[in-house]
Amino acid sequence: MTGPRPGTIALTDAAQVLTLAGPAGARAGAEMRELGILEHATLVIEDKKLAWVGAHEQFTARREAGEFAGAQVHDCRGKVLMPALVDPHTHLVWAGDRRDELELRLRGADYEEIFAAGGGILSSVRQTRAASEDQLYGQSLARITRMRACGATTFEIKSGYGLELEAELRQLRVARRLRDEAGFRIKTTCLAAHAIPEEARGSEAARASFIERICEQILPAVVEAGLADYADVFCDRGAFTRDEAAKVLARAVALGLELRVHANEFGHTGGAELAAEFRARSADHLLHLSDGERAALREAGVTATLLPGTSLVLAKPYANGRALVEAGVPVAVASDCNPGSCALENLAMVLGLACYGCKLTPAEAIVAATHNAAVSLGLGDEVGRLAPGLDADLLVLETDDYRDLVYHAGSPLVREVWSRGQRVA
Ligand SMILES: N=CN[C@@H](CCC(=O)O)C(=O)O
Numbered sequence: 001m002t003g004p005r006p007g008t009i010a011l012t013d014a015a016q017v018l019t020l021a022g023p024a025g026a027r028a029g030a031e032m033r034e035l036g037i038l039e040h041a042t043l044v045i046e047d048k049k050l051a052w053v054g055a056h057e058q059f060t061a062r063r064e065a066g067e068f069a070g071a072q073v074h075d076c077r078g079k080v081l082m083p084a085l086v087d088p089h090t091h092l093v094w095a096g097d098r099r100d101e102l103e104l105r106l107r108g109a110d111y112e113e114i115f116a117a118g119g120g121i122l123s124s125v126r127q128t129r130a131a132s133e134d135q136l137y138g139q140s141l142a143r144i145t146r147m148r149a150c151g152a153t154t155f156e157i158k159s160g161y162g163l164e165l166e167a168e169l170r171q172l173r174v175a176r177r178l179r180d181e182a183g184f185r186i187k188t189t190c191l192a193a194h195a196i197p198e199e200a201r202g203s204e205a206a207r208a209s210f211i212e213r214i215c216e217q218i219l220p221a222v223v224e225a226g227l228a229d230y231a232d233v234f235c236d237r238g239a240f241t242r243d244e245a246a247k248v249l250a251r252a253v254a255l256g257l258e259l260r261v262h263a264n265e266f267g268h269t270g271g272a273e274l275a276a277e278f279r280a281r282s283a284d285h286l287l288h289l290s291d292g293e294r295a296a297l298r299e300a301g302v303t304a305t306l307l308p309g310t311s312l313v314l315a316k317p318y319a320n321g322r323a324l325v326e327a328g329v330p331v332a333v334a335s336d337c338n339p340g341s342c343a344l345e346n347l348a349m350v351l352g353l354a355c356y357g358c359k360l361t362p363a364e365a366i367v368a369a370t371h372n373a374a375v376s377l378g379l380g381d382e383v384g385r386l387a388p389g390l391d392a393d394l395l396v397l398e399t400d401d402y403r404d405l406v407y408h409a410g411s412p413l414v415r416e417v418w419s420r421g422q423r424v425a
């Protein structure tokens, strides 16, 4: 029997605890609806970890027998406890803003046309290149702190607003500082293949030499500096062709990086097939997807990451999440937080969009933005479920029914955010 320990906290008698008990791997099909709900349940945190979860009556009996005696009790009656959200696709390190484009788009301009004319991603590249590392860090820290207040404690962060060696390294260093200095749980991705930069747009030869630079200069330097866990490519109309993307992905694999792919956002551009061929950890966006492409993702064990905030902001179709679940593809949901196509910071609200737009059920959306997202980042044994031994990253919701996250999407239901046993928001 364990005695009282300093730093023991009991979150007691919650109306629902969503444990997500079940398989440790990515979940697909009906498994995505299993939340492992305990009613009238208590959860015990010791130091940074989850130590115990079970019926409140059992907790009381064990406490009377002397266990958990020193626990600090935090009454959670009428509340829901669930794993903190995991955001597996963000571009949250950038400088400046694109508020002017928001107004242009609302008055009828098209995102792809703005990009082709030298705005869009290229506007953020100019602003990010011009920022110092400390400016970039300050702006990104404010942003990620707001995102955490909305419920996410774990983030994937991509580069891709540098598109030249030093600026790409700077973005990734800032992402690492958010992890090492500010304590966020972060995985980083080199997305040097996000767009062809202005200086490489004059000719086919300049374009080819930029791709060569990604393969022979930027990716090797990023790996050498230990700054990235993944590589990513924007394989789509107006960005990189299937052949160009394949070249970058092959080089990344040779350098020891795992892969994520921006795929099929604007059309059937080969990105999803490529993600399957290269057995990427995830294929993201997927607004346009055939039965064959869904089957290829399933066979290759690729997680489909949905970004419904982007569909809302760009007034594009929503990815068919229902068809992906029915096809047995593990689904994750992310914010895609970026300066242009989706600056939404509230992943809890995006879960609502995943249901209303992509037709996931509330339970599927929660599994997608917790456990499946964590597994896609290689963090399934740290976060994403409420099980003893995992980090104590969890949310206290101001409701007694988890479905309110979707029913009242956008309302401030995330009352407390805990990360590694500390209340952080
Ligand atoms: N689609 C490509 N990249 C980002 C958009 C970046 C931007 O507009 O700055 C996305 O995932 O939506």
Ligand SMILES: [Zn+2]
Pocket (backbone or CB within 6 Å): 089, 090, 091, 262, 336, 338
């Ligand atoms: Zn993206």
